[in-house]
Amino acid sequence: MRISYNWLRRYIDLDASIEEVAQKLTSLGLEVESIEHLGRIFDGFYVGEVLDVQKHPNADRLRLCSVRVSVSDYPLRIVCGAPNVAAGQKVIVGTVGATVPKNQHDPNGNPFVLTKATIRGVESFGMICSEKELGIGEDSSGIKVLAADAKVGTPLAEYLGVNDTALEIGITPNRPDCLSHIGIARDLAAAYNTKYIKPIYNRFENKNINISTLATVNVKNTTDCPRYTACIIQNVEVKESPEWLKQLLNAAGLRPINNVVDATNFVMLEYGQPLHAFDYEHLAQHAIVVKSAERGEKFTSLDGKVHELSGNELMICDGERSVAIGGVMGGANSEISISTNTVLLEAAYFSPVSVRKTAKRLGISTDASFRFERGIDPNITVEASERAANLIAELSGGVVVSGLIDIYPQKIVPKIISLRVARVNAMLGTTLSAKQIKDFLESIEIGITAGKDSNLFECSVPTFRPDIEQEIDLIEEVARLFGYDNIENKTSSEVMFSAPDQHERQITAIRTWCESNGLNEVLTNSLIDSPTAKLFGNEIVAVKNPLSVELESLRPSLLSTMLQTVAHNYNHGMSRLQLFEIGTVFSAATEKNRSGYVEGYVEKNNIGICLSGEINMQSWHEKQRVVDIFDLKGLVMSLLRGIGLDNSVLIYYNASTSLTEMTIGVEINNTYAGFIGKVKPELLKKVKIDHDVFFAELDLDVLTKFHAVKTYKGFSKFPTVVRDISFIVKKSVTVADIEILIKKSGGERITAVTLFDLFEGQALGEGMKSVAFSLKINSHEKTMTDAEIDVMITTIVQSVTKTFDATLRSV
Amino acid sequence: MLDQKISELQSEIERILPAIADNDALEKFRIEFLSRSGKLASLYEELKAVPGDQKPVYGQKINTFKKSVETQFESLKASLQSSSASQKIDIDITLPGRERPKGTRHPITQTLEHMKSIFVSMGFGIVYGPEIEDDYHNFEALNFAPNHPARDMQDTFFVKDDIVLRTHTTPVQVRVMKNRPLPLRVIMPGRVYRNEAVSARSNYFFHQVDGLYVDKHVTFADLKGTLVTFAKNFYGSDIQYRFRPSYFPFTEPSLEMDITCFLCKGKGCRICKHTGWLEVLGAGMVHPNVLRNCGHDPEKVSGYAFGMGVDRISLLRYGIDDIRIFFENDLRFLNQF
């Protein structure tokens, strides 16, 4: 909320600087977000007197003026082009260094700083200003001439009476009592241990007429409208508000409209009570009926918008039709106009829930609805209404009809809440005395009576504090008034042992591995467009109120957003992309969920790895090439080895997905962990990538679950023998199958089988390839003889040649 | 004939070899004498002309000669190499080294890992919860009454009427308080969502860390002590800080913590909106209603909770002025971290 400091000081004497007061407000939980000195834009502008005017020697339309801006100092020479400048005038002078708010010669009217200027060969030491240049009027035809009695040397802000300061205060939703100047004065008074004063004003009552002869009020829905009051002001003249009122409203950020509306706004910002003024003559049968809207009813509000009503809105009606949306906005059909003579003034207490629902449904938020939603004081109504009625009368020359209609069937009374002194100290970690606590609470008008013993208070909470509902809320008030900074920073709480758990350590290990191996971590959007999401399956989770169709569905995989990242980087000239992301993917659950999640949805924490473009950094020593599937396969295998899953990984090759080709499945301890593949061209086309992209996505829960502390296995004391063998086989025979067969037929003494050469060529024959393996052979029992090894190799060769129809190339 | 050739070659080599002082000359020698088409190889060609019965004898001679030249060549090569290691020779050591590619952790991850490590050292465990959350955990159990204006503070994405994308990590507090034994001291990092237009200052998703401590006799003073310890570790021991009363439905009393702007040192600048202060976290004592909703008796136990935004803190930490750059993942950005 924006408040005026001058306005605030109508209710409280403050013997402190604005900055100190702002700090105090902040420490009370009323955070001052900005301080704006409104007169500061006029710094460097003064009232001056034109002593003498002469022709400019080099320009017909310019004059040389001698202008006095200080009684004690020499006059300034100012070159001026205004046609109306004349000796003897009191004018507004901008001195060197001042910022002129609006440049008349700039189409955008941007501000500019005055400097000592040479104009057609003559030095000029300032500027005589028009009202447009200062933003205080529209006239730009010539300089502003002030009244003859204006005092030379007066700073312009002071001359204009603009000496106010606006404070922007962040009021949290629990403090509706501070949505007014009096409310803020009340909290400040408590903090400064002083008093605040409510406004004192003149009354303009006409005792000869009673309101009961002029109007009726009938509240049919007392749930949504627990209190409704009306009073009437006659013989009003609707006109512009006086300067003081316009200045205060402007300072508080409200645009002045006319004296009647301004008076209601003023009292709203004064007491926090929203008010509405109806043109009495436009109320059919001079009646007010408060009831729910008709279903399908159309209503035109003050701002000219037409609303179709659902029937749940609380409406203020006259004898025939709706005239206002209760607590939200008035209607065009009864608004105050220049011809209004009699005003019916509404001050009511509407139920917060009802106003909130209506305002939300209609998409309207007004100063009134904002306050009603948060809960105003139901017992301030009459006081605020009388204040506003008399102010309207004062400003418009009218009179207030005697009497006030007040429909308040069920009085809302202060809550009584018990407070234990010991509890206060137990929650806050303080050692406050009963007396201190009592003083704090009484300072914000909470009534205290002693309970059974001196350590128990019965607290009566004023109705302007709807947020205080239970003991803990009173404890917060004590803490707030004692000052958060006065509560100890205790660090002696019991030490608890903690270390990152298995899951956390594995995730860190994975990140560290990826980072150390040259991958860049990315974090991408969680929401994608639905057509793309559906490519991944039908169990898509979509949001009902997306920001745009591009951000409608929760990602079922990390692939599509990682591809966007790849596309972005290609578009910005990058050529080597090696990325990983750890993030959540979502789907609708078809089976029973894991516990800890919302029924019907599955969330998985996945790692996505993406390789595309060049494999190496550009260098002098390595030949460049683009990545292929074996780079990614090797990277994934190395990662899994790197995090200790070397013995439990199974790769299989019939994994099919709709998004990748050459797809390889990965299992860890017989649990599916994810896949590795080449992204299908259709998918790449969608994001306009014309390079191959290789992608792997693995379930982190599986990757972190199977980590186990390793058990040492003894190694052989006997030498290892290396033998190479190569075969020519059909291309359709897979290396994996040959490897498996070599291990099987060679038995456990084969400790490693490594493919070290692979080629195809005319010489081998059509459709054939040569594969060469290096075998490591070792026994735990003895040094193997050449003869034994030869027997083993022969067995292997026979087995491979027979099974795969292979030819031995060399041994 | 062949004998003469061998002895000619031998004397030629004896003349040349001792004068060789660098690798170029050595290589020249190798090509001239020892390569496949070199002078020694040509001796074998001449062998063809030798009468059959003498072939083995001459073959043996050539072999022996060749072996001896090779031995001399190898020893000279070795001595040249060892002397080149000590002498300044023809390798340009200003050539770039063969570097390993540098990977990066995302700056938001780095901030989060820093936070986690501090809290872990203070005795907090780490737990996670779902991003698709029900109204009960996201709002109701946290004391957000239906139709309360506090719900407006958090523009919400709805999956169904009562299923939302969590607007904060605080619902994880409810889950742990319901499911884990006391005492409880955990932090809860994760991604959260707000239905807000994307701009330089706000994104529709961001990352938070919530913290929770529930035990007997936990006080507001303990909360303040914990937050100060964290802030001094994370932001530096010389920072100034202040606590302001604030409001969250799920804590009471509630506070917000500000630290002096580390850009202007409190003098006021654009980043701190000229206040000299930066808001870094919100916190408070767990509201008795929330404790009750989670099955705990607020008369017997109490607790504190806090929450902070990882993205916002990362912006400040790295001097970034547009939050969107975090999720563009431009390598020119990522490679700076």
Ligand SMILES: [Zn+2]
């Ligand atoms: Zn700053």
